[in-house]
Amino acid sequence: MKSRLIASLALGAAVVLGTTGCNMLAPQATTIQYSASDGVNVPDSGPLLVRNAMIIANEDGSLGNLIAGIVNNTDEDLVLNVSIADQPQRVNVPANSTVSLGVTTAPLTFDDTGKPGSDVDASFQSGEGEGVRVAVPILDGTLPYYTEFVPTPAATPAG
Numbered sequence: 001m002k003s004r005l006i007a008s009l010a011l012g013a014a015v016v017l018g019t020t021g022c023n024m025l026a027p028q029a030t031t032i033q034y035s036a037s038d039g040v041n042v043p044d045s046g047p048l049l050v051r052n053a054m055i056i057a058n059e060d061g062s063l064g065n066l067i068a069g070i071v072n073n074t075d076e077d078l079v080l081n082v083s084i085a086d087q088p089q090r091v092n093v094p095a096n097s098t099v100s101l102g103v104t105t106a107p108l109t110f111d112d113t114g115k116p117g118s119d120v121d122a123s124f125q126s127g128e129g130e131g132v133r134v135a136v137p138i139l140d141g142t143l144p145y146y147t148e149f150v151p152t153p154a155a156t157p158a159g
Contacts, residue, residue: 039068040136046129048072048080048093055084055113055120055138056102056149063151064113064120064138067102074127081131083123084110093126102149109151116140 039054049071057064064084072078072093080091089108093099101107114120116138125131141150 038137038139040134042124042132042134044129045080045124045132046078046126047074048078048126050080050124053122053124053134053136055110055136056107056146056151057113057116057138057140058151059116059140061113061115061118061138062111063153064110065102065107065149065151066110066122066136067107067149068100070099070101072097072099078126081123081125082108084120084136085112085114087111107149107151114138116142 037052039052042050042053051069051071053066053068055064056067066082066084070080070091070093072095075095077092077094080093082089082091087110089110091099091101091105091108099105117140118138119135120138121133122136123131123133139146141147
């Protein structure tokens with residue numbers, strides 16, 4: 001009787017370890033961070049958080065609008081420095097607020113970003129942060145919710 005009990009316990013332990021052992025060695029997909037959208041999240045560019053950054057460009061890529069959410073969780077007004085295709089621009093972000101480029105404010109327009117379907121290197125920096133270069137995807141107005149963001153020559157800022 002005792003040997004049956006030991007055998008049953010050993011078999012039960014083998015089944016439990018055999019069916020759950022993979023979780024001990026394999027990475028869990030829910031712990032891997034990724035951008036769950038069409039844009040990219042910008043890591044460690046300073047105190048400002050840049051989320052879902054993307055370029056919506058016209059067909060030939062001669063004009064592109066930067067669309068992104070910029071979060072300022074600090075108690076001071078900050079500036080986000082963005083450079084795409086050697087064209088630096090600045091975005092003022094008030095303390096404890098979120099700026100949605102293209103939604104609550106006008107998108108930032110850049111020349112010669114590249115054709116839709118490719119990526120463009122963009123630099124983001126805020127506060128005392130070193131800044132970071134990130135490949136930002138370039139999209140077009142094929143999807144209906146991006147159509148309104150496709151730039152036209154008349155939409156470029158005078159200057």
